[in-house]
Amino acid sequence: MPPSNASPEAIDWSAAPDNGPPGKPAPRPERRIGSLEVLAALLVLLVVFRDFVAGLVSGAALQTWTTVFVSVLVQAVPFLVFGVVLSAVIAVFVPRSFWAKALPKHPALAVPAAGMAGVVLPGCECGSVPIAGSLIRRGVTPAAALAFLLAAPAINPIVLTATAVAFPGKPEMVIGRGVASLVVAVAMGWLWLRLGKAEWIRMPRRPDLDDMSRARAFWAACRHDVMHAGGFLVLGAAAAATINVVVPESWLQRLADQPVLSVLALAALAVLLSICSEADAFVAASLSQFSLTSRLVFLVVGPMVDLKLIAMQTGVFGRRFVWRFAPATLATAILVGSGFGVVLL
Amino acid sequence: MNRLAQAVVLLLFGGAILRASFTDLYLRYVKEGLRPFLIGAGLLLVAAAVMTIWYSLRGGGAGHEEHDGHAEHDDDDDGHGHHEPRVGWLLILPVLGLLLVAPPALGSYAAGQAGTVAAAAPASGSDYPPLPAGDPAPIGLLDYASRALFDSGRSLTGRTLKLTGFITPAPDGKPMLARMVLSCCAADGRPIKLGLAGKAPNEVPADTWVEVVGVYTAQKGKDPVNDAEVAYLEVSSWQEVPQPKQPYA
Numbered sequence: 001m002p003p004s005n006a007s008p009e010a011i012d013w014s015a016a017p018d019n020g021p022p023g024k025p026a027p028r029p030e031r032r033i034g035s036l037e038v039l040a041a042l043l044v045l046l047v048v049f050r051d052f053v054a055g056l057v058s059g060a061a062l063q064t065w066t067t068v069f070v071s072v073l074v075q076a077v078p079f080l081v082f083g084v085v086l087s088a089v090i091a092v093f094v095p096r097s098f099w100a101k102a103l104p105k106h107p108a109l110a111v112p113a114a115g116m117a118g119v120v121l122p123g124c125e126c127g128s129v130p131i132a133g134s135l136i137r138r139g140v141t142p143a144a145a146l147a148f149l150l151a152a153p154a155i156n157p158i159v160l161t162a163t164a165v166a167f168p169g170k171p172e173m174v175i176g177r178g179v180a181s182l183v184v185a186v187a188m189g190w191l192w193l194r195l196g197k198a199e200w201i202r203m204p205r206r207p208d209l210d211d212m213s214r215a216r217a218f219w220a221a222c223r224h225d226v227m228h229a230g231g232f233l234v235l236g237a238a239a240a241a242t243i244n245v246v247v248p249e250s251w252l253q254r255l256a257d258q259p260v261l262s263v264l265a266l267a268a269l270a271v272l273l274s275i276c277s278e279a280d281a282f283v284a285a286s287l288s289q290f291s292l293t294s295r296l297v298f299l300v301v302g303p304m305v306d307l308k309l310i311a312m313q314t315g316v317f318g319r320r321f322v323w324r325f326a327p328a329t330l331a332t333a334i335l336v337g338s339g340f341g342v343v344l345l
Numbered sequence: 346m347n348r349l350a351q352a353v354v355l356l357l358f359g360g361a362i363l364r365a366s367f368t369d370l371y372l373r374y375v376k377e378g379l380r381p382f383l384i385g386a387g388l389l390l391v392a393a394a395v396m397t398i399w400y401s402l403r404g405g406g407a408g409h410e411e412h413d414g415h416a417e418h419d420d421d422d423d424g425h426g427h428h429e430p431r432v433g434w435l436l437i438l439p440v441l442g443l444l445l446v447a448p449p450a451l452g453s454y455a456a457g458q459a460g461t462v463a464a465a466a467p468a469s470g471s472d473y474p475p476l477p478a479g480d481p482a483p484i485g486l487l488d489y490a491s492r493a494l495f496d497s498g499r500s501l502t503g504r505t506l507k508l509t510g511f512i513t514p515a516p517d518g519k520p521m522l523a524r525m526v527l528s529c530c531a532a533d534g535r536p537i538k539l540g541l542a543g544k545a546p547n548e549v550p551a552d553t554w555v556e557v558v559g560v561y562t563a564q565k566g567k568d569p570v571n572d573a574e575v576a577y578l579e580v581s582s583w584q585e586v587p588q589p590k591q592p593y594a
Contacts, residue, residue, distance in 0.1 A: 034347055034350070035346040035347050035350040036347060036349045036350040036353070038350075039346075039350045039353055039354065039437075040353075042437070043357075046441060046445060047445075050445050053441065053445055053446065054445055054446050060452075060453075060454035061454060063448055063449060063454070064451060064452075064454050064455050066442060066446055066448035067373065067374065067448040067449065067450065067451055067455075067531050068451075068531055068532050069438075069439075069442060070374055070439060070442040070443060070446075070448055071373070071374030071375060071530040071531035071532055072530060072531075072532045073439045073442075074362070074365065074371060074374045074375050074379075074383065074439075074443075074530065075374070075375050075379065075529055075530035075532070077362055077383065077386045077387075077390075078379065078382035078383055078385065078386040080386075081385075081386035081389050081390065082382075082386070085389065162528075166528075215396075216400055219392075219393055219396040219397060219400065220397075220400075222389075222393045223348070223351060223352070223355060223393050223394075223396075223397050226355060226358075226390065226393065227346070227351050227354070227355070227432075227433035227436065228432065228433065230358070230433070230435075230436050231431075231432030231433045231434070231435045231436055232432055234435035234436060234438055234439060235432070235435060237439075238438075240532060241532070244532060245458075253570075253571065253572070273532070274532075275529070275532055275533050276529050276530065276532075276533070278529055279528045279529030279530065279532075279533040280533070281528075282528035282529075282533060282535075283528070283533050283535070285463070286460070286462055286463060286535050286571075287571075288463050288571070288573065289571060289572060315432060
């Protein structure tokens with residue numbers, strides 16, 4: 001990364017002058033109210049008005065919303081932290097040259113290789129977003145990193161085992177899920193090679209890690225990614241909780257009998273509910289009035305496109321990227337998923 | 346948000362996760378098996394906060410100051426790069442949720458919105474294992490429903506049974522016994538519902554936890570939400586109980 005001239009308005013979060021380290025010439029003599037002061041005031045207010053805040057959350061629907069919101073986050077935190085730590089390791093301890101050696105030279109071959117690499121990394125989708133971001137920063141071709149991003153949450157051993165447990169006696173469901181997800185991931189990687197433009201991806205500015213000690217760089221990367229991906233995860237969890245509470249399941253009943261509509265309905269449900277890929281098979285199993293094909297589409301779409309992921313990908317890759325990538329992935333996943341469903345199930 | 350403020354948010358977030366996993370609070374939201382991972386994640390978050398504070402207080406030589414605005418490669422047209430750090434403020438919301446609000450486990454509202462879990466056939470096509478000893482014998486709702494619906498209650502007849510769950514009203518106003526089944530977190534929680542015949546607790550408000558004692562009945566119903574079959578229990582007695590430590594099945 002060539003150091004460019006930092007535009008002054010861009011430095012709005014790290015370089016707050018009033019909290020700069022001692023010894024640094026203070027550019028402004030009078031103290032400005034910085035984010036630390038705002039945070040402190042906010043926390044004091046929250047503790048003082050604690051009962052009032054807790055009282056706001058009464059009423060069954062709002063209470064359920066809060067429960068689902070908190071639980072999506074609690075569930076995601078270990079995976080988020082795991083992903084962030086791994087991505088910081090990639091950013092700080094794995095030399096750039098490693099990726100050139102580890103992946104096939106030709107991008108078209110690197111894509112399936114990266115997709116297959118997803119198989120061995122057990123994790124939820126929340127973890128794979130920062131990892132894929134870190135891979136791109138370290139010079140991995142975006143197409144391969146995207147194939148990894150899509151494949152890792154869908155086809156790792158934990159998820160496939162959960163699918164087998166949720167659909168006892170239906171191994172074709174497990175095979176269908178694994179193969180269809182891999183096909184979608186590789187297809188999206190190749191599609192990116194053909195049509196993708198590098199300028200669509202806008203990674204957030206991250207502290208420049210190269211001229212820091214390794215330990216310091218590691219913790220700076222961790223901090224930055226948790227704040228960042230975590231913030232967008234909060235947005236996604238709020239959206240998922242809203243859908244969970246607002247959309248009663250009985251609406252779906254009417255669609256279950258129509259083959260095409262049921263596929264689209266469950267694809268939409270997968271996007272909206274944003275369930276962890278390790279749990280979605282159990283939800284799919286309980287949607288027993290729907291055809292197996294539509295449930296397979298639910299399982300293929302869910303780990304690749306959902307509200308939580310869209311929010312996190314917006315944070316890590318930028319809006320212009322997500323606009324194009326999410327709908328294209330959704331369409332590919334629906335097509336491939338229903339194709340496999342018709343053939344296999 | 347500057348680095349110290351970020352460190353405080355990280356510290357609170359990690360602390361809230363740790364507190365929830367050292368009390369039984371986390372059981373309202375996730376499965377018990379996640380606990381070691383929650384503790385690990387919470388410790389790492391706290392460590393990241395402490396290291397951030399340490400590095401910013403120590404200051405590192407002036408030459409080693411982080412240049413966060415450094416790597417900007419092109420000028421923004423949509424102001425995207427500008428908002429990112431602010432999104433970190435949102436992490437206060439889960440802290441608030443865990444430390445101040447601590448919402449309760451899913452109850453009858455969620456149970457009424459989703460259809461009952463489909464009962465499962467016995468594993469490997471064999472018979473159901475014998476009921477646990479005791480009179481009345483304790484049995485889970487899902488286990489009862491499976492035995493009642495798939496086995497016509499053959500493994501249940503002749504025994505008095507004890508089930509614990511919360512009351513949720515059926516669409517016709519009659520009480521049902523329910524328990525939420527989690528596979529991962531409360532977002533995928535689904536109810537298992539049982540109809541109550543006999544001396545059902547009719548006047549108990551929704552969300553009351555009860556322990557009912559009764560026997561198998563062949564009566565069956567349908568959950569209107571997803572048309573799944575619902576098993577019934579012939580209640581002989583019931584009593585209110587406190588919510589169990591592990592609220593989900």
